[in-house]
Amino acid sequence: MLGDKAYSSRAIRTHLRARGIKAVIPEPADQQGHRRRRGARGGRPVSLDADAYKGRNVIERQYAHLKQWRGLATRYDKYAIIYRAAVVLNAVLAWSKRLSDMP
Incomplete structure (x- = not known):
């Protein structure tokens, strides 16, 4: 599923993952900052297929x-x-x- 940053919530990603749908949604800058601030406990960054994301619109x-x-x-x-x-x-x-x- 291609989406913009507004659809990057954990609930949406979990819902898509449960159905086997690959999410191509970038992580918002504020979420990146929160993850970096937490360090090792912040988790891994979300994967993003940049080529697929370019065709989202x-x-x-x-x-x-x-x-x-x-x-x-x-x-x-x-x-x-x-x-x-x-x-x-x-x-x-x-x-x-x-x-x-x-x-």
């Missing part, structure tokens, strides 16, 4: 791009199939734009 950025369409942002469509078609159309247009930008 890809879905958020795509969702923000989808919200630029008023119909998708406000959910004006009466039927789910029409809403889904608008999402697919938006994705196809974004994909084709990305392809045309490539050399």
Whole structure:
């Protein structure tokens, strides 16, 4: 699970670990300081896959791009199939734009 520093609580990490889910969540600076201050009793630092963490906001950025369409942002469509078609159309247009930008 990719997350930002707000999701770095012990309870969340324990919950994910119990279900066998790898947490890619950085440790906040204040927690790092507390751990260092405690010395050997502070425990080990949490592991962080830096490459995976860099891609954490890809879905958020795509969702923000989808919200630029008023119909998708406000959910004006009466039927789910029409809403889904608008999402697919938006994705196809974004994909084709990305392809045309490539050399």
